[in-house]
Amino acid sequence: MRYIEPHAHMVSRTTDDYEAMVTAGCAAVCEPAFWAGFDRGSVHGFRDYFCQLTDYEPKRAARFQLPHYSWLCINPKESEDMGLAREVLQIIPEFLKRPSVLGIGEIGLNKNTRNELTILQEHVDLAATHNQLILVHTPHLEDKLKGTRLILDLLKSDSRIHPSRVIIDHVEEHTVEMVLDAGFWAGITLYPESKATPARAIDMVEQAGMRNIWLNCACDWGRSEPLAVPRTALEMRRRGHSPEAIDHLVYGNPLRFLSQNPRFQLA
Amino acid sequence: MTRQQVLDLYFMDARCKLIELAAFLDRVERASGESDFRHEALVKALEHLSLNEPSRAKQVLLSLSDPTSEPIAAAPGKGACGAWPGATPSAP
Ligand SMILES: [Zn+2]
Numbered sequence: 001m002r003y004i005e006p007h008a009h010m011v012s013r014t015t016d017d018y019e020a021m022v023t024a025g026c027a028a029v030c031e032p033a034f035w036a037g038f039d040r041g042s043v044h045g046f047r048d049y050f051c052q053l054t055d056y057e058p059k060r061a062a063r064f065q066l067p068h069y070s071w072l073c074i075n076p077k078e079s080e081d082m083g084l085a086r087e088v089l090q091i092i093p094e095f096l097k098r099p100s101v102l103g104i105g106e107i108g109l110n111k112n113t114r115n116e117l118t119i120l121q122e123h124v125d126l127a128a129t130h131n132q133l134i135l136v137h138t139p140h141l142e143d144k145l146k147g148t149r150l151i152l153d154l155l156k157s158d159s160r161i162h163p164s165r166v167i168i169d170h171v172e173e174h175t176v177e178m179v180l181d182a183g184f185w186a187g188i189t190l191y192p193e194s195k196a197t198p199a200r201a202i203d204m205v206e207q208a209g210m211r212n213i214w215l216n217c218a219c220d221w222g223r224s225e226p227l228a229v230p231r232t233a234l235e236m237r238r239r240g241h242s243p244e245a246i247d248h249l250v251y252g253n254p255l256r257f258l259s260q261n262p263r264f265q266l267a
Numbered sequence: 268m269t270r271q272q273v274l275d276l277y278f279m280d281a282r283c284k285l286i287e288l289a290a291f292l293d294r295v296e297r298a299s300g301e302s303d304f305r306h307e308a309l310v311k312a313l314e315h316l317s318l319n320e321p322s323r324a325k326q327v328l329l330s331l332s333d334p335t336s337e338p339i340a341a342a343p344g345k346g347a348c349g350a351w352p353g354a355t356p357s358a359p
Contacts, residue, residue, distance in 0.1 A: 006333045114340060139347065142333050143347050149336065
């Protein structure tokens with residue numbers, strides 16, 4: 001089988017994980033900018049991180065012939081400090097020129113605060129100004145419903161934003177319909193505890209249809225599983241889905257969304 | 268899939284999770300000290316399991332969600348705990 005991993009925080013993973021992913025059929029990996037697990041102290045920390053995402057990490061993946069792409073932003077977990085967030089927003093354009101950058105992400109909300117919303121709006125402005133694809137993180141657990149509604153309201157009210165160029169990630173049963181109904185792409189994240197399991201992800205796909213949905217593992221430094229997408233493909237086989245349908249979901253769909261940026265090329 | 272196929276694939280897994288949930292509720296009850304909103308929220312969410320339509324997962328998620336719509340003034344922290352504490356938060 002072949003698949004694309006459209007959301008993985010590989011800077012937090014070992015080289016063994018790269019090897020396992022490629023062995024399982026991974027054809028490309030995309031890495032949105034994320035929170036480090038602690039607040040970075042200054043804009044210099046972000047500059048180093050963006051260099052890591054756009055220079056070092058593609059080289060590490062290339063050792064396994066795996067194309068590596070990235071998305072840039074300051075994560076909503078760090079946007080309560082609006083001064084720092086704005087400094088980071090200022091350095092992003094110089095990195096947008098780098099050949100493996102696909103767009104702005106993962107932006108969004110964490111605790112649904114006013115400051116987070118302001119910085120989200122400023123990221124959306126940046127994406128609109130530079131005609132970038134957008135990858136949106138929706139909040140965790142009890143905050144997801146409210147955050148998804150706030151994010152959709154903000155994006156739908158902006159005429160510069162085309163929903164077909166935005167993926168709203170980490171949807172669950174209570175948010176998937178509102179995202180797809182508004183014309184956006186939806187991402188389902190496979191996690192051991194929070195977010196979705198393989199079985200629930202397939203349930204959602206079976207009900208919503210798989211037109212504009214992708215699956216991702218969103219593996220990072222927390223409890224997560226780099227092979228969650230191929231494992232879910234296996235689960236689909238057990239349910240009797242055809243190899244063509246599985247390929248459509250785990251390879252064709254991310255390829256279709258990501259190819260809206262012509263930089264996205266498979267090896 | 269037929270219902271028989273779903274049962275063949277997932278019954279043991281669901282049975283295991285159901286017993287884990289029952290044992291968890293027993294464990295909370297046997298333990299000392301005060302409980303908090305998370306326990307109450309979980310017990311309340313269980314009501315949705317007896318729904319007669321296939322939207323139980325969605326209803327459980329909705330029941331554990333913050334139902335408000337206004338952005339808040341400041342983040343109380345970075346994390347989420349899985350249940351909405353209500354308008355007057357008492358952090359776990
Ligand atoms: Zn992520």
